[in-house]
Amino acid sequence: MSLDLKFTYTEKKDTRSGFGDGFLEAGRKNPNVVGLCADLIGSLKMGDFQKEFPERFFQTGIAEANMIGISAGLAIGGKIPFAGTFANFATGRVYDQIRQSVAYSDKNVKICASHAGLTLGEDGATHQILEDLGMMKMLPHMTVINPCDYNQTKAATLAIAEHEGPVYLRFGRPSWPIFTPKDQKFEIGKAWKMIDGKDVTIFATGHLVWEAVVAEAMLREEGIHAEVINIHTIKPLDEEAILESVKKTGCAVSAEEHQINGGLGDSIAQTLIRHNPAPLEYVGVNDSFGESGTPTQLLEKYGLNAENIVKAAKAAIARK
Amino acid sequence: MGKQSIEQLQKVATQLRRDVLRMVHAVQSGHPGAPLGCAEFFVALYFDQLHHNPDFKMDGKGEDLFFLSNGHLSAGWYSVLARSGYFPVEELKTFRKLNSRLQGHPATHEHLPGIRVASGSLGQGLSVAIGVAQAKKIEKDDKLVYILMGDGELQEGQIWEAAMYAAHQKVDNLIATVDYNGQQIDGPTEKIMDLKNLKAKWESFGWVVNEITNGNDMQSVLDGLEKAKELAGKGKPVVNLLYTEMGYGVDFMVGTHKWHGSPPNDEQLANALGQLEETLGDY
The missing domain is CATH 3.40.50.970 (Thiamin diphosphate (ThDP)-binding fold, Pyr/PP domains)
Known part of the structure; x- marks a missing residue:
């Protein structure tokens, strides 16, 4: 498949x-x-x-x-x-x-x-x-x-x-x-909407942007259309892009290779709470240290891969 | 600024001591002891040694630069900066007050002329000074970088990272000074954490050590700083061991750690000021 x-x-x-x-x-x-x-x-x-x-x-x-x-x-x-x-x-x-x-x-x-x-x-x-x-x-x-x-x-x-x-x-x-364009323009503080969608927004950063791209395709097979936004700048955060997307989709997932505590998801939650409270599910490390293993094994064990993003997206949609 | 006589420099140092005491007394907080001990050093540096421009520019290109790593000596530094024209002497009265440029510890955030980096958390200034000295080397700027540290501050590990690096990189446009007063906030350094043989320590790290044995005598300080300049530019960083007495100039404050971080009360201030002539006019 x-x-x-x-x-x-x-x-x-x-x-x-x-x-x-x-x-x-x-x-x-x-x-x-x-x-x-x-x-x-x-x-x-x-x-x-x-x-x-x-x-x-x-x-x-x-x-x-x-x-x-x-x-x-x-x-x-x-x-x-x-x-x-x-x-x-x-x-x-x-x-x-x-x-x-x-x-x-x-x-x-x-x-x-x-x-x-x-x-x-x-x-x-x-x-x-x-x-x-x-x-x-x-x-x-x-x-x-x-x-x-x-x-x-x-x-x-x-x-x-x-x-x-x-x-x-x-x-x-x-x-x-390597899935983004060669010689791209990089605008500090400007989020990049990579994929248009209407049911849920996936805000991803770092290596997990690739996992979000994979998750979007998996969700689409089930008839769920996710919007994927690449948040390469954690600070200053592009609040406008976040709010505009969630206004449309009504719920969101944050995905990062970081503690949930204090990471990108926390910044997004602050933005949503102040301007447009909406369901948000976190994909990140849940208050634990890591361990030895291959990158793929670790992303799976700690719940950070595309399958986890799919699960989180469905959970967010269910809370709408 | 033309060269000034010893008598004139001593007058500035006396006024600096008055400034420090009045500043910390006014807000009943701050650190009087060490700046009293470093008054001769501050004045010799700013009024005699440095090729500097009080019309402040952050990059300091073409100027000798001074960095204060032991930022709690801020009152002394602010006084010498104001007295040498960086900002109005009148502004000393805002020390440690709300909305002031004269923060408790030196900062760049409020854009006070003369300050290039924040200090207060100890052990960081030597590294910063090394970076500035290396930028000067890249720019082929032949001016010098000066940095003052406390002796207690040498207990911080970062100092020795920086010491090792500066010698390895032959940062010889750098003149560091240790305020060697033997006191720190909890007591004498030999009781708190003995520094043992500082001269041997610095030499073994690859530095040239220049001892200034009477750091509270203006002529000795001038001679010592002249000698340091001669030692610079010869492939090794230079460190002055400046023997001072904490609290120098006030009989009941001298030689003890008790005035490291405590301000005088009204009566103590009057007593102290009675021992220090108002030479240049109080702020």
């Missing part, structure tokens, strides 16, 4: 490679773009930039707090620093440094976080951060972006280089379908 997917792919690639390629291109476009990494240059795909611009790249060693502070300093000096490490070390480990030296001080620092979420896989829960979006979106001044595939991550990386102000950019490790 093959699904009639509205978006398809011929190639898979990791989103971190989209970051690495976008970072190199941003560096070629703007001589003020500089890079820092805490001993994970290979994993973050920052090596090509380092090779081409060695005088604009700083290996900080395994010292993330120092890396964030140096980034703030480089920004004071007029540079546009991209500081890269795993999402766990880029947020939880250095929350106070980001809070005081970057966000409160309004520094033009790009925090580039790879290996976010369960799809990090076998390394297990110590590295699978599921709270980073929540921590970052709570910080005043911070823009929070979570793109869905290689192409969108590359476009987002180029866009944040031109955006003035602190940004948290989240991406991941696994090889993932």
Whole structure:
């Protein structure tokens, strides 16, 4: 049985490679773009930039707090620093440094976080951060972006280089379908309606946008027409797009590779409650840590794959 | 700003001490002890050493820059900034009050001229200063970056991440200073968390150590800062160990941690001000 997917792919690639390629291109476009990494240059795909611009790249060693502070300093000096490490070390480990030296001080620092979420896989829960979006979106001044595939991550990386102000950019490790257009325009804060529908809206971010695309096709086979909206920017949230869609469909599902507590779903719930209370079902990790396994196994076990989105969509519709 | 005589610099330092005491007294909060001990350092830096422009620009290109990592010395820093023309001296009376640019700890949010990054949560300033110094190197800007830290602050791990990095990267356009007063909020550093041999620590991390043994003597501070400048630019970051006394200038405040974070009452203020001549006019 093959699904009639509205978006398809011929190639898979990791989103971190989209970051690495976008970072190199941003560096070629703007001589003020500089890079820092805490001993994970290979994993973050920052090596090509380092090779081409060695005088604009700083290996900080395994010292993330120092890396964030140096980034703030480089920004004071007029540079546009991209500081890269795993999402766990880029947020939880250095929350106070980001809070005081970057966000409160309004520094033009790009925090580039790879290996976010369960799809990090076998390394297990110590590295699978599921709270980073929540921590970052709570910080005043911070823009929070979570793109869905290689192409969108590359476009987002180029866009944040031109955006003035602190940004948290989240991406991941696994090889993932490339289903969005090459060389797309990336508008920070602007949601993208990928599929039109009338019965339920699926708001998805990051890797789960692909799962939402698959879920839409599965629902359509049962005569349910879901609208799929790609929320690549968690903050500032495109409230207008959310409200317009739910006004039409009357209910919604949020889907993210993150704790339900404090994630995208929470932001959507706040918007709906204030302006148009409607049933909302959450697809996310429910107050637990992850574990070792393959990305596919983990998305299944923790209830984050297309089948779970289908179930949540039906539950939301039933509550209308 | 032309060079000023020692006597003139000492007058500024005395006025700074009055400013600090009056500021913390007015709101009955803040940290008088350490800025009293660093008055000579602040004044020597801003009135003699720094090539700086009080017409403030955030990127500070072509200027020597100063960063205060131990942000609780804010009252002293605000006084020296105001007295050197960054903002009106009159504004010191808004310290720690609602809607003020003079926040309890230094901040950029209210756009107070002279402040480039927030500080207060300790241990972060050295990293920031290193980043600014590296930006200057990229820009081929030959000016220096200065940073003050507390000795208690050296208990923060991030300081040593930064120390290791600056030496490895040969950030030699950086002059750090440790306010070596041996006191922290809960007591003497040797009782709370002994710093042991600080000189050996910094040297083993690859820094050049410059000891300024009388940090409350204007001439010694000037000479020490001149020497630090000579040591800069030779492949290693420089750190001054500035021996000061917390609370210096007021007989009942000197040499104890008790005035680290406590303001004087009316009677204590009058007593303290009686020991410090009003040299430049109170705000």
